[in-house]
Amino acid sequence: MNDKINILIADDHAILRDGLKSALSIDESLNIIGEAENGVEVIELCKKLNPDIILMDINMPEMDGIRASKHIKKECHHIKIIILTMFDNRQYISDALSAGIDGFVFKMAHIEELLKAIKTVYDGDEYFDPEVLKIMKQNYLRSDSAKNFDLTPREYEIITYIAKGLTVSEIADTLSISYSTVKNHRHNILSKLNLKNSAELVRYAITEGLIK
Template sequence: MTIRILIADDEALLRMAFSMVLDAQPDLEPIGEAGNGADAVRLAVELRPDVVLMDVRMPGTDGIEATRQILRNCPHTRVLILTTFDLDEYAFAGLKAGASGFLLKNTRPEELLAAIRTVAAGDAVVSPRVIRRLLEKFRPHLPDPAATAPDERLSRLSSREREVLVQVGAGRSNAEIAAALHLAEATVKSHLGRILQKLELRDRVQAVIFAYESRLIRPS
């Protein structure tokens, strides 16, 4: 199935470059370009893309607010934020607005293409490094696990799935989890898929939040 993509960036040359990279892929189709956030929202509502490549800093409506508006009006569209600035505030704001991923614009083309396919399939693309930094910075603002009742959905998980979820909540990558639990990386990926299904979670980011809210991990 072809993945339809809207490109939102205030630099025309970057829009053209992204479009050329996407056009070369048989399963990816660039369907529109926007030079500002307001146009991105308008085109998303009109074209209903599967994925929006969203710049953060654009004139008028910025990429974060545009993401919020797009997901409110087009709940089945996924947003992948691309920015020049490796700032925690941008990553946190974008994820809070509902974005499914956060990448730097200097990401290699093959990584960008893989990220687009990943978010289109319903998963999130946020590096474990970014997750760890966000947890360190915003941990004081997370819900206090001691003040909330354990989530009943935890009972759906096997003991091994709980172990994997704890590792995910700590911001570790699949490779790191595999090494820590002496598993194959493919096995970790399978466990994570079942965890998301059983807990009714959208992606890895929601799994991290769930791990805190359900007391599997305590802020420290």
């Protein structure tokens, strides 16, 4: 990767922002270009700094991270947002996914997982902590069988892998097919199901009982 990934950190605790900067400094491909301590400030800095990725806390003063994410996705939809929080509240997770965020990682995760999330999201994929999937599974009822949306067996297979938290690259490796083929399958799946992103696809998979 030749270009550095420009990152904006949004968290109301200075000690956590400092810790993140220190932890991320081990990767020379990352460039921390700014910090915000509330939702209003992160929106302003987005316009000035145009980061590639925002690491966004949820519980912040003046404007929370979910409301800020909705605003940023509306005004600067090209900017990727990874929610980084200690809260595993189901409603927070549901609201964050509805805001159109690109990734969700818990603060107790190892730095390796956060780095993986950053690289995955930067490459145009989405990343969700496996714990998010567990919590979502508890929040949606499973039906007896999947509805017929004219999906192919391969598309159902890919839905299952996405719902289990695999990235596009990991699915491609698992199925021994190309990255672009998986991307095309995902695009077709979202189109057939009239869904916007992988987060909504995970909800569909849980509701329809495609993951156990």
